[in-house]
Amino acid sequence: MDTLDTYVGLARRRPPGPAGPVDMPAMRRAPLDFLAELARRYGDITMHQADGDTVYTLNRPEWARHVLRDNGANYTKKRTPDDFMLRPLLGNGLLTSNGPEWAAQRHMCAPAFRPAEVARFDTVIVDAAERMLAAWRPAIASGQPLAVDHHLTALTLAVITRAILGANIEGVGEGFGRAVDDVNRFIGHYIPAEDPDPADTAQRHRDYRRGRAFLDAVTRTLISARRATGTDEANLLNTMMTSHHIVSDTDLRDQVLTIVMAGHETTAKSLTWTLYLLDRHPEEAAKVYGEVDRVLAGRRATAADYPRLEACRRAVQEAMRLYPPVWLTSRRATGPDVVGGYDVAPGTLVCVSQWMLHRHPEYWDRPDAYLPDRFADTTSLPSHLYLPFGGGDRICIGQHFAMLEATLVLATIAQHVRLTLVPGHPVVPEALVTLRPKHGMRMVAGPRETQ
Template structure:
C-alpha cells in the first residue's frame, strides 16, 4: 500500500503491555484519542490476548473499507458480537451473500427520489411533537430531549419506510433502547468486578430486548392486517410490503428490528447533539433562524426547500463530525494484508474510530470547535468524514437521515428555542452509539 515496508515481524507502535480493559471500558473515547496522539496514525495494542490494529488516517481507512474490502469482514468482530444478539441476521449484521441480498431488497426505499417523498411525514410528525410540547412551553418544564427526539424519529421511520403508525409506543421504545445500549458494551473486564451488577444489567437487557422484539412483531402484524405483502396494485407500497412474503417470520423480525433501531437511533442522537451545539453557539442558531424565516416565512418546509436550507444542513453535518452517531468500526482480516507498511495477519482485528478521524488535527482546522461553515465548500479526503461509515457498507439510510434531520431542525428552529437546563452535565458516552451520558435536559422557550 506504501512504498516503504516495516521489517518482517514489526508491529505498529503502541503500549508495551496489555491494555487495562477496565480503564478502556470506562472511557473508550479517551483511549482511542490517546492511542492516536501518543503513537500516530497506525497503532496496535494487545487486548484480551489478541493484537488489535487501529487506523487513524483516511487513506488507511479507505484501504480497509473500500479498496481491499473483500479481505475484511464484520463476522467475529466486537460490533458483530454486540449487535447480533439483539438484531439477529439483519442488514447491519449479515455478511457476504446474505448481506448483498438484503441490501438489494432494501435499497429502493432509501433512494434519494424515494426519500424526498417522505417530507410530509417528517414535518407532520415534527409539528405533532411541538403540539405535545405545549404544556412544557407554557410552564417552563425541562424535557428529556433525547427521548422526545427518539420517539419522533421512530414515528417518522415506521410511517415512511414501513408504512405503520406506531402511535404512543415511542417513549417506551426509547427507554428500551437506552437499556440495551447500556448493556451491549464492547469491552467486558475479566474478572468481572461487579458480578451482581452485571446480572442485574443482563436481566434488564433481556427484558428490553423482548420488548423491542415485541414492537417489531407488532409492526409486522399491523402491516399484514392492512394488506401488506399483496401485489403493489392491491396495497399501498412500503418496504415492509416488499419484504412480507419473501422472508420467513424470523428473518422478517430481524430485518424490521434492524431498520427500526438503526434508522431512528442515529438520527435522534444527531438531532440531540445538533440542538445542544446550537444552544451553546447562539450566533449559529440565529443564522439558522434567519435562513428559515427567509426561505419559509410562515409555511411548513418541503423537500423542495432543502437546497435553500444550507445552514440547517451544515449545522447537522458539523454535529455529526464532532459527535458521530457511530464512533467505531471494526473488521476482521480474512487473509494477510499490508497496511501503512506493516504486515496484518489473517484473522487480525482492525478498528477505525470516527471520533479520532473527525478530530484529526492534520486534516481539520480547529478540530474541536463547532464551525458549520467548514462544510460550505468542503473538499475532504476520501474516508476522512464517516458519519455513515464508508465503502460498500455505507449506511443505506444516509439520504433519509440528512433529509429528515434538516427538515426537523428547520421546523423546530422556526417555532421554539431549546435551552440546556442550567448546570446540567453534558458528556458523550461511547456505547453502541455516541450518546449524551446523562441525557439532554432542555427547556422549550417561545421563539
C-alpha cells in the same frame, strides 16, 4: 505450506503500541480517552492487545478507505465487537450479515432509500415534528425541562416506522426510547471475559432482557398488523414480506428490527447533539433561525426546500463531525494485508474511529470548534475522512433519508422554539453502541420571540 503458514513464518512489521495487554476495565470506562491517548503516544496507526485480540487502530483517511473500500473484500464484520454486540439483538439483518447474503439484503432494501423515494416522506417527517412541538406546549408555557433526547427518539421512531414500514406506533415511542437505552447500556459494555462487576452487569442484563423483549414485541406487532391488514401500499415492509430472501418469520423480524433500530437511533442522536451545540453557539443558531425565516417564510418545510436549507444541513453535518453517532467501525482481516507500511495478519481486528478522524488536526482547522460553515465546500475533504454514515460498500443505506429527516426536523423546531440547556446539566458523551449524552439532554423550550 499454505498462505497463512507462509505469512506467519515471515518477520512481521508491527505498529507501535502498549507492550502488554491494555487495562480493559479502564478502556471500557472511557473508550474515547483511550483512543485519544493511543494516538497521542504512538501515532496514527497503533497496535494493542485486548481480550486476546491483536487490535490495529487506524487514524488516517487513506487507511480507512483501504480497509473499508479498496480492499474491503479482505475484511469482514464477523467476530468483531460490533458483531458480538449487535447479533444477539438484531439477528442476521442488514447490519450483521456478510458476503452474498448481505449483498442480497442490501439489494432488497436499497430502492426504498433512494433520494427520490425518501423525498416522498417529507410530510411524514414534518407532521411528526409538529406533533412533538404540540406535545411540548405545556412545558413551553411552564418552563419545565424536556428530555429532548427521548422526545427525538420517539419522533424518529415514528418517522421510520411510518415512512419505511407503513405503520404508526407513536403510542410506544417514549417506551421504545427507554428500551433502546437499556439495550445500549448492556451491549455497549460488552464483556467477553471475566466480569469485574457482576452485580452491576446483572442489573444491566435484566434491563437488557426487558428492553429486548419490548423491542421484539413491537417488531412482531408491526409484522402481525401488516399481515392482518394485507395492504398493498408500496413500502419496505411489504417488499420484505414478499421477497424470496425472507424465508422465515425470524428472518423478517431480524430485518424489520434492524431497519427500525438503525433508522431512528443515529438520527435522534444527531439531532440531540445539534440542538445542544446550537444552544452553546448562539451565532450559529442565529444563522439557522435567519435561514428558516427567509426560506420558509412561516410555511411548512418540504423536501423541495432541502437544497436551500444550507445552514440547517451544515449544523447537522458539523454536529455529526464532533459527535459522530457511530464513533468506531471494526473489521476483522480474513487474509494478510499491509496497511501504512505495517503487516496485518489474518484474524487481526482493525478499527477505524470516526471520533478520531473527525477531530484529526492535520485535516481539520480548529478541530474541536463547532464551525458548520466548514461544510459549505466539502470537495477538498479526503475520501473517508468524514464518516458519519460509515464508508465503502457498507456505507449506511439510509444516509439520504437521515439527512433529509434531520434537516427538516431542525428547520421545523427552529421555526417555533429556542432550546436552552438546563443550567448545570452535565453533558458528557458516552460511547456505547452510539455516541449519546450520558445523562440525557435536558433542555427548556421557549418561544423564539420571547428570548
